Amino acid sequence: MWVPAAVVALAMVLPLVYLVVRSLSSGWAEAVAIALEASSLATLTRTVVLAATVTAASVLIAVPLAWLTARSDLPGRRWWAVLGALPLVIPSFVGGFVLVSAFGPRGLLQEALAPLGVERLPSIYGFPGAVLALTLFTYPYMFLIVRAALRGMDLSMEEAARSLGSSAYAAFFRVTLPQLRPAIVAGGLLVALYTLSDFGAVSLLRYDTFTRQIYLQYSSAFDRTPAAVLAVMLVLLVGAILTMELWARGRAGYFQTGARNAAPVALGRWRLPALVFCSLVVLVALVVPVGVLVFWLLRGLAFGESLNPVWQTAANSLYVSALAAGVAVLAALPVAVLSVRFPGRVSSLVERLTYVGFALPGVVLALSLVFFGATYAPALYQTLGLLVFAYVVHFLPQAVGATRAALLQARPSIEEAARSLGRGPLSVMRTVTIPLARSGILAGAALVFLTTMKELPATLLLGPTGFGTLATQVWSASSEAFFARAAAPALLLILLSAPPLYLLTIREKIT
């Protein structure tokens, strides 16, 4: 178990080595000077504020939505669950663009309101827009994890609280919510780190975070040293967040005694507000983006734009995403098993390390592998092999997190029983641990698949030359303002990502 975990950890360290080498290429003094510049520190502050706000906003959307769709008698709750998770498949460079064109000062919404005398809407650029876009497209991380935790939770404590006279309300806050803490913290971590790594939303909505500053360094000065120094600062920030999460996660473990269906909580007079809440979230995060894309497509078609066949690129997208999901799951298993069954400094360090790749901007990660690939592995450079490797380094924590969560709910006593009955460790792994963690492994695979589908910078820089995916095609068309041509592959991307997500949310009975 330790050897494969070490290999995974080593892979995760590669980008860090690159960043340190690049940062110091002009010497320590220069690197420190760049880091202490007022503008670097201001960027640090803005990035921290954005990540914290997006995480908090995600809790406010995700936790009620998860509880409503998992535990209440909300009408059509399964459908709300699927619709509530779907915004995850919208790439932020599409979502950001769509939000601007829908809610911009003179966007589609203003056009619709113009008859009522609305001349312009308040600007969404800057902080509010960035928070809005990132929250809408990342809260599903927390929603999925919290909902899974709610469904897998041991109900006996909650029932005990109710039978001892607690109201449903009090039982939620005093019993359910504390049990949800690990799930909320794990979801919050993914949301926060995704926010740090995102380029699409912050660049389109013009909020200066590390990612945007790093890109500016590449694009205006062609200077890789300041970009690397900023990225190292970002890594240090990630380190701080990871340490905080470790502390917030808490020591408690919650094993379930057996999966049972809880009787749904009757919403009563809260039913209407609950429905309005769900509708609002789905409207802004899903209906508006898809609606705008459909509008662009139809407008383009009306002006004689022809639909280009995108099947080859769609097949490419599905193929690499499936490969990335498969490899990520394999790589995640040893890391997750170690950190759950053999908790300690080293195993926890390895597990934490996997999160660093997730928080790095895609372009930084890609350039680090360009450096290593071109220099030390020319045979693998610009092949699907290295591209899939990049995806795995980038998205591994999603698989690790999901697998861990499932393992945490499985009692180690079952594995111990198998060992005591004479099974070897490998055999126990295959016949006991993996089946027990199956739901988590599948969830991890689905998450990696989805994020790979929409990944852009690594695909552009590391894919085989001439290799196109739906994401690169959307980017290619939208970056030159061919909105109609961008709409078809974007819609297809969303459509193809939906089934795995559907399975992920609907798969309810299996534990």
Place this chain on the structure above:
Amino acid sequence: MAGLFGLLVVMAVLFSACGQEEEDGNGGGGGEGESAGVQEGEEQVSGGGETLTIYSGRNAELVGPIIDEFQEESEIDVQVRYGDTAELAATILEEGENSPADIFFAQDAGALGAIGDEGLFTELPQEDLDRVEDRFRSTEDEWVGISGRARVVSYNTESLTEEDLPESILDYTDPEWEGRIGWAPTNGSFQAFVTGLRVSEGEDVAREWLEGIQANDPAVYEDNTSTLESVAAGEVDVGFTNHYYLFRALEEQGEGFGARNYYPEGGDPGALINVAGAGILQTSDNPEEAEAFIEYMLSDGAQQYFAEETYEYPLVEGVETDEELQPLSEVETPDVDLSDLEDLEGTLDLMQETGVL
């Protein structure tokens, strides 16, 4: 469990084998929509020969068709890696000696200059260089401009007519333009314009201009496209953009699109023409094919393509341009040597000092 690593390695090798297949099947258009299907057949025919690898910071939608045509006519197998110009430049710098690229086809002269400064380009044949005017190519003969784009003032047709617009970009510092201007200070074309302003009018004028526009509280956009869209939507009255975005918007959204272009007059710094160009990398294994590519891009046919399909300016003399496009000869460009646009850092410092960035 060490088997897992072995497994990973085996998988990686397997995938790379698949990757090779994919590559051949996909063709030069690189699955970039329209070209992908068409390419597949032809690719197989010429599969045996050398492959020319192009890193293109120019968009597939714009140059894909003309690269396909080159491939067809020359029977040279072409592979294109499309990406952002700056990111591709960084990639080439990271790859160094090991770059698989033969050609860097960049969106702007600045990126070409950065690669040239590192000594990664070879010298181009004189006959290719001679196809374009001196002002549209590298002074060290390392890269050559292929198409040009003019800086323009886009204006909202509902609130303004051409007569309302000042002849010089310098006059937009007048308080009457307060709250009516849109610009994209982080955009490369805009920064190149500011560099041009510094070169042609001097640091002080450039600084005053930036401060003056800043005082007019301009709306800040990410790029030319969103600037133009906002001008058309009436979010602002005028925007500083490149000339060709308008034609694409007209193509996609019809004649009712609410913005038009104005070319500042009298050799104004606001009418700078910058170029997209290409150079051959020193690491190229196929210098002959690479030279054939450059030659093809500067041929009358390819130049015509840029004029008609991307609404850019052909840089080779005697090529007819689209009727709707103001002829290059009528655009009074400022007296700026494009190779002097290399001091981007100075521009960035100035923009930071004036609080624009």
